[in-house]
Amino acid sequence: MRSPSLRALSIxxxxxxxxxxxxxxxxxxxxxxxxxxxxxxxxxxxxxxxTLSGFVIGGLMAIAHLRTRDQRWDLxxxxxxxxxxxxxxxxxxxxxxxxxxxxxxxxxxxxxTLVSFLIIFLLYATYQPLRFxxxxxxxxxxxxxxxxxxxxxxxxxxxxxxRLSASFVHPRVLGSSSNLxxxxxxxxxxxxxxxxxxxxxxxxxxLAAKRTRILLKARSRILGxx
Amino acid sequence: xxxxxxxxxxxxxxxxxDVTLSLARGRTLVVFGPNGAGKTTLLRVLATxxxxxxxxxxxxxxxxPEEAWEVxxxxxxxxxxxxxxxxxxxxxxxxxxxxxxxxxxxRVEERLAAVSMSARADEPVRTLSRGMLQRxxxxxxxxxxxxxxxxxxxxxxLDPAAIELVxxxxxxxxxxxxxxxxxxxxxxxxEADIALGLRGGRVALLEEAASVDPDxxxxxxx
Amino acid sequence: MSKNTNVVLALLxxxxxxxLRTLESVPGMALFAVTTFVVFHFALNQNTxxxxxxxxxxxxxxxxxxxxxxxxxxxxDADQGGFDGFLLAPVDRGALxxxxxxxxxxxxxxxxxxxxxxxxxxxxxxxxxxxxxxxLAPLALGDLGVAAIGTLIAALAVRxxxxxxxxxxxxxxxxxxxxxxxxxxxxxxxxxxxxxxxxLRWLGTLALYDLVFGLIAYAVFxxxxxx
Numbered sequence: 001m002r003s004p005s006l007r008a009l010s011i012x013x014x015x016x017x018x019x020x021x022x023x024x025x026x027x028x029x030x031x032x033x034x035x036x037x038x039x040x041x042x043x044x045x046x047x048x049x050x051t052l053s054g055f056v057i058g059g060l061m062a063i064a065h066l067r068t069r070d071q072r073w074d075l076x077x078x079x080x081x082x083x084x085x086x087x088x089x090x091x092x093x094x095x096x097x098x099x100x101x102x103x104x105x106x107x108x109x110x111x112x113t114l115v116s117f118l119i120i121f122l123l124y125a126t127y128q129p130l131r132f133x134x135x136x137x138x139x140x141x142x143x144x145x146x147x148x149x150x151x152x153x154x155x156x157x158x159x160x161x162x163r164l165s166a167s168f169v170h171p172r173v174l175g176s177s178s179n180l181x182x183x184x185x186x187x188x189x190x191x192x193x194x195x196x197x198x199x200x201x202x203x204x205x206x207l208a209a210k211r212t213r214i215l216l217k218a219r220s221r222i223l224g225x226x
Numbered sequence: 227x228x229x230x231x232x233x234x235x236x237x238x239x240x241x242x243x244d245v246t247l248s249l250a251r252g253r254t255l256v257v258f259g260p261n262g263a264g265k266t267t268l269l270r271v272l273a274t275x276x277x278x279x280x281x282x283x284x285x286x287x288x289x290x291p292e293e294a295w296e297v298x299x300x301x302x303x304x305x306x307x308x309x310x311x312x313x314x315x316x317x318x319x320x321x322x323x324x325x326x327x328x329x330x331x332x333r334v335e336e337r338l339a340a341v342s343m344s345a346r347a348d349e350p351v352r353t354l355s356r357g358m359l360q361r362x363x364x365x366x367x368x369x370x371x372x373x374x375x376x377x378x379x380x381x382x383x384l385d386p387a388a389i390e391l392v393x394x395x396x397x398x399x400x401x402x403x404x405x406x407x408x409x410x411x412x413x414x415x416x417e418a419d420i421a422l423g424l425r426g427g428r429v430a431l432l433e434e435a436a437s438v439d440p441d442x443x444x445x446x447x448x
Numbered sequence: 449m450s451k452n453t454n455v456v457l458a459l460l461x462x463x464x465x466x467x468l469r470t471l472e473s474v475p476g477m478a479l480f481a482v483t484t485f486v487v488f489h490f491a492l493n494q495n496t497x498x499x500x501x502x503x504x505x506x507x508x509x510x511x512x513x514x515x516x517x518x519x520x521x522x523x524x525d526a527d528q529g530g531f532d533g534f535l536l537a538p539v540d541r542g543a544l545x546x547x548x549x550x551x552x553x554x555x556x557x558x559x560x561x562x563x564x565x566x567x568x569x570x571x572x573x574x575x576x577x578x579x580x581x582x583x584l585a586p587l588a589l590g591d592l593g594v595a596a597i598g599t600l601i602a603a604l605a606v607r608x609x610x611x612x613x614x615x616x617x618x619x620x621x622x623x624x625x626x627x628x629x630x631x632x633x634x635x636x637x638x639x640x641x642x643x644x645x646x647x648l649r650w651l652g653t654l655a656l657y658d659l660v661f662g663l664i665a666y667a668v669f670x671x672x673x674x675x
Contacts, residue, residue, distance in 0.1 A: 066671050123621035126614065133608035136236060137675065138279075143604055147618070150600065153620055153664055161625035161653055165632055166506045221238065275535055276675050299538035307529035309536075311462070313469040318462075325458035326537035350469070366533075428655070 013201045016194035023187040037226055040101065042187055044094035046195035048117060051091055052155055053201060054084030055124060059152020062145035079150055080207045081127055088121045112182060116162040123151055169185035227272065227374065231281035241267040243427045244281070249405065249420060254398060256418035256435070257407040260286040260447050263424040266305070269376045272301040272405060274356060274444075281372070286374060299327055302372030304396070308363035312352040316343055316362045320369060327370040337365040341390060356383040364392045366392050377406035381413075396418055412445040459547030466523045466524055467551070473517045474555050481513040481563035485570045498571030500635040506567050506607035507590070507631045510556075511623060513563065515616045516536065517555045518598040521548055522606040535673060544668040550600040556591045579637040582646050588631040593626040596658060600665040603672050622661075629654040 024042045058081035065073035095114045096106050109115055130147055134140040232245040242264045249255045257265045268277045272285055274294040288297050289385040310319045320334040320372035336345045341361040346354065351362065360383045367375070375396055381389050394400055398417050415421060421438045422433030423446045430446055431438070455655055467473060488505055489495070515655060525531050564583070568576030599618060605615040633650035 066668070091621070119621050119624050123618070126617045126621075129610070130604075130608065130614060130618065133610045133614060137238075137607070138235075142671050143608070146600075146604060146671055149668055150597075150622070150661070150664055153660060155658055157660060158625055161628050164653060165628050167596065217238070219468070273536060275532060295538065301536070303532075304589065305532070305537055309529040309531065309533040311466055311524065311528050313466055314462070314511075322458060322462045323533065323537070325461075326455060326534065326539055328538075328618060357571075414513060 004125060006208065009204055010199045013197040016197050020191045020194040023190055027183060027187060040094055040098045042191040044098050044113060046089060046192040047087055047094060048091045050195045050199045051084045051087045054080050055155050056152045059148045062148035065145045071141060075210060079203050081124060081148060083203050083206060085124050091117060092121060112163040116159045117160055180181060210218055227285040229283050230277050233285055234271060234276060236246050236278050240427045241356055247422060247432055251403050253419040254404045254417055255330040255420045255422055256414045257279045257422045257424060258414060258446055259424035260331040265424055266378055269378050269405060269407060271300055273376050274298055293408055299370060300372055301374045301376060302367040304363055304367040305378045307367060308359045309316055310351045310362060313350055314351055315348045320365060322367055323366050331343060333369060337369055339396060341365045343419050346403045357385060357388055360387060368395050373403060375402050375404045394442055411440045415440060452540055454545055455543040456547045460550055461542060462628055463547060463551040473520045474558050476515040477516050477555065477559045478562040478601060480516055481509050482566045484509045485567055490573060497571050498573040498638055498640040502638040503631040503635040507627050510563060513559055513626055514538060514556060514594050515619065516600065517552060518619060519612055519615045520604045521552060521599065521602040526606045541670045541673050543668055545599055545666060549595040552598055553591055553595045558595060560587055574638060574640045582637040583634060585651055586630045586644060589651060589658060590626050590630040592658040593654060596662045596665050597622050625657050
């Protein structure tokens with residue numbers, strides 16, 4: 001079932017990761033203020049960007065679902081959001097580690113990106129309970145899409161609001177991303193690419209798994225097992 | 227109205243499968259079948275409350291679901307739920323529906339009189355007996371003078387006097403095109419021009435009522 | 449579009465009639481708010497609050513009280529066949545959203561008429577009178593945001609299994625920007641020493657939020673009702 005493209009995607013991801021990791025550990029300079037642990041930035045920020053994009057893309061797919069009423073868009077939207085949620089846990093954990101490394105606390109309210117992310121995570125954590133609370137599958141998909149669209153629009157708005165509310169006392173590495181020196185920028189971009197590939201691969205895997213399950217259920221029903 | 231291959235699913239279960247029939251204006255179709263056979267689903271699809279999942283449905287010359295908008299005000303639906311707000315009076319409920327359908331208030335009074343509920347029209351609906359509720363529901367369903375009546379077991383809570391009362395509104399003498407579901411083979415067949423028997427969402431029986439044997443209807447329930 | 453206006457008015461009339469007869473939402477919301485202020489007094493062990501703290505307490509309390517109203521918004525319709533009755537009528541489905549949002553707005557206004565003076569009386573240090581004119585804009589904009597999102601999510605949650613849980617779970621994160629905006633906007637007004645004016649950028653953010661989600665709610669509402 002489309003294994004060539006899945007294989008190609010997986011290989012590309014592994015390669016990208018190897019390149020990214022080698023860059024992170026051997027090429028990027030050690031940051032003056034924060035030391036070695038700052039390198040978690042190359043893991044945390046690309047993960048965050050990919051996750052947030054995933055949520056927004058899930059919302060776009062939901063729009064496609066409502067317009068075309070094609071259940072496949074609902075499946076894609078579900079997988080994308082689900083995967084983003086899982087990666088989101090990693091974002092919060094790496095963010096926490098980074099906060100501890102930089103400022104000595106496991107959580108900081110002054111990093112607006114982290115805080116916005118928490119709110120968005122809490123919002124999307126309700127996506128699956130919502131789906132499971134609706135029995136009719138057709139209505140489930142429709143309501144989930146409505147939610148995905150609303151939440152997708154919420155992502156940028158939330159970031160704006162939280163960023164506005166942050167005090168600018170603490171220095172933020174992300175805030176200075178525009179002045180990232182060359183080597184760091186390169187490492188960052190490669191890491192971002194690797195994360196994006198990872199996300200795409202994981203989503204494709206989950207989509208394939210779900211599609212197989214659906215096919216199996218349909219076949220067994222025809223054969224009279226259910 | 228015309229249906230062809232109408233199918234409606236509920237997840238993996240089938241609520242209606244491949245239902246094909248046509249009903250000319252002014253005739254009555256009576257739907258028989260055990261509970262869960264799809265009678266209510268069929269009525270709700272025709273009322274535009276549910277979308278068909280596949281097949282072609284045409285009601286009053288309009289295709290569903292694309293042209294459902296044009297059908298809505300011309301269909302009267304009477305389901306298990308009287309669709310009345312319990313804390314409001316019968317008059318307030320009917321006025322509300324009248325305003326939604328763009329019908330004048332005078333019609334509300336006329337309908338209340340037609341179902342003999344004018345006397346108790348100012349009491350909250352929750353104080354009414356089931357028979358009275360059903361009468362008000364009949365008033366609601368016919369408020370906007372629909373061309374097609376969709377009735378889900380309309381005589382269920384009515385005593386014989388009440389049935390006589392609503393007969394000109396929703397019965398055979400109303401002259402309207404009607405689709406109604408019934409559990410009573412005898413009375414149902416007497417009213418029907420066409421009899422439809424559903425079983426498990428599929429058509430088990432579809433004939434002119436005159437040529438249907440009441441036992442065949444009873445078979446559906448076994 | 450006067451037909452649509454008539455429909456909205458008809459819906460609104462029905463809505464307010466039912467609420468007046470049952471008094472399910474508004475008294476509960478108002479009572480909850482006042483009780484919460486009392487609880488805060490004991491939790492904080494303070495007689496008065498001011499500044500950012502006061503703004504925070506006020507807005508969070510109003511938000512949670514609003515949740516009570518949001519939870520009950522579509523319950524009567526879902527339980528008493530109101531959706532079917534509306535869906536059978538040849539009207540624009542968006543009218544229901546508008547009518548419900550307006551009624552929620554009305555409930556919120558009554559809530560605030562009770563809660564804000566109660567707040568001024570029970571917990572606020574500086575005088576409420578001087579802060580009041582400035583409070584009106586954040587209150588209005590905040591109410592619009594809650595009305596838009598609250599109505600949409602209420603319609604979403606009411607036909608699910610865990611409707612009382614899902615409603616707040618979905619609404620609270622979505623309303624965080626509103627809370628931020630309102631709390632930050634009103635904080636300077638409630639300072640004891642040297643109260644400031646309304647920071648306009650927060651009002652701008654709130655207005656943007658209201659606009660975006662108002663439009664989104666209107667666009668997706670139909671999909672919630674149809675079957």
